[in-house]
């Protein structure tokens with residue numbers, strides 16, 4: 400799950416200002432490199448959070464702080480959307496989104512050191 404949402408977010412943000420510092424973002428195995436903004440070889444919780452926060456803002460095309468199915472249609476499958484929509488009201492608030500992706504971060508951080516690498 401975390402990989403699909405993350406991959407969707409990276410694809411979405413490729414070519415936007417967020418990745419402007421990268422010349423030709425590698426879209427292969429090295430996905431996480433794009434999130435490693437301090438280039439220490441790992442993606443910290445803060446780096447991940449900043450990326451996902453930017454992703455949320457990017458997906459929220461009308462800027463009302465809530466994602467609805469029509470906004471995520473090109474990014475997430477209905478199943479992914481439903482998984483993020485914790486209370487099942489068909490709307491994903493920023494806190495629902497961040498809660499979900501930060502739990503994905505924790506799940507992905509197998510070594511538990513607060514860094515993905």
Ligand SMILES: [Ca+2]
Nearest residue numbers: 435437439441
């Ligand atoms: Ca880093």
Ligand SMILES: [Ca+2]
Nearest residue numbers: 459463465466
């Ligand atoms: Ca919205």
Ligand SMILES: [Ca+2]
Nearest residue numbers: 484488490491
């Ligand atoms: Ca909701």
